Amino acid sequence: MARISAGVASSHVPAIGAALDNHKQTEPYWQKIFSGFDYSKQWLVDQNPDVVLLVYNDHATAFDANLVPTFAIACGDSFDPADEGWGARPVPRVVGHPVLASHITQSVIQDDFDITMVRDLAVDHGLTVPLSLMCGQPEEWPFKVIPIAVNVVLYPPPSGRRCFQFGQALRRAVESFDEDLDVQVWGTGGMSHQLQGPRAGFINSEFDHQFLDKIVSHPADLAEMPHVDYLRFAGSEGVELIMWLIMRGALNESVALKHRFYHVPASNTAVGHLILENRFLQKK
Numbered sequence: 001m002a003r004i005s006a007g008v009a010s011s012h013v014p015a016i017g018a019a020l021d022n023h024k025q026t027e028p029y030w031q032k033i034f035s036g037f038d039y040s041k042q043w044l045v046d047q048n049p050d051v052v053l054l055v056y057n058d059h060a061t062a063f064d065a066n067l068v069p070t071f072a073i074a075c076g077d078s079f080d081p082a083d084e085g086w087g088a089r090p091v092p093r094v095v096g097h098p099v100l101a102s103h104i105t106q107s108v109i110q111d112d113f114d115i116t117m118v119r120d121l122a123v124d125h126g127l128t129v130p131l132s133l134m135c136g137q138p139e140e141w142p143f144k145v146i147p148i149a150v151n152v153v154l155y156p157p158p159s160g161r162r163c164f165q166f167g168q169a170l171r172r173a174v175e176s177f178d179e180d181l182d183v184q185v186w187g188t189g190g191m192s193h194q195l196q197g198p199r200a201g202f203i204n205s206e207f208d209h210q211f212l213d214k215i216v217s218h219p220a221d222l223a224e225m226p227h228v229d230y231l232r233f234a235g236s237e238g239v240e241l242i243m244w245l246i247m248r249g250a251l252n253e254s255v256a257l258k259h260r261f262y263h264v265p266a267s268n269t270a271v272g273h274l275i276l277e278n279r280f281l282q283k284k
Contacts, residue, residue: 002181009274014125015267036261056126069116074147075101082122097144107173164223167249187247189240193269
């Protein structure tokens with residue numbers, strides 16, 4: 001039986017990907033950010049998962065205002081890095097797991113989540129930057145990835161409660177899959193940031209640290225926070241944090257905090273990162 005062993009939360013700031021691609025990791029501005037993932041890289045090597053369910057939002061690359069699914073799952077064999085206007089990032093193609101993805105799709109639909117199935121999908125920085133932060137610059141990604149896209153761009157996005165419930169449905173789907181697989185769930189985006197308007201550049205470290213605390217210890221309570229509070233306290237793009245709730249919903253109620261990192265700023269965004277392991281689970 002497949003099982004979810006751990007969850008990872010990570011910001012997906014596009015400038016981080018550009019810094020990595022242009023070999024700026026050791027520059028003073030970027031060094032602190034990349035060093036915050038040193039533990040994570042070794043942890044990931046030690047864990048050696050088979051599949052990662054990577055929850056992210058598309059930034060008008062694969063989807064636009066004509067078609068924006070609330071939840072979408074990629075069921076194809078592989079996914080190319082997207083050209084976001086300045087050429088595709090020089091990172092490996094993402095290899096999927098279509099059998100597990102199709103199983104998850106059937107399971108969550110029968111669990112009353114109307115998810116959209118996608119075959120041909122170009123994946124942008126929302127997905128590739130967390131992979132780079134956790135894996136570095138390999139010739140190929142060391143595990144299979146199932147992209148799960150969430151609408152946090154075009155109003156209305158799903159509620160935090162619905163995202164938390166969706167994570168729980170993902171767990172039920174994974175655990176009903178017959179193959180023996182070690183699966184991780186990654187939630188990406190955030191933390192506090194605003195890209196436009198009078199509050200452009202807004203960062204709220206106090207809110208971010210409270211969020212980092214609560215998603216570990218009281219995720220169900222955190223899931224009740226309304227969209228307007230994300231806007232008020234985390235900026236217009238802070239609502240991306242609801243994708244972390246999908247990751248958290250897929251884990252046990254009690255988890256082990258293995259790593260926590262926070263840094264401001266990266267470009268105009270607060271960078272947050274967590275590694276959570278399910279308690280009482282034997283590693284393979």
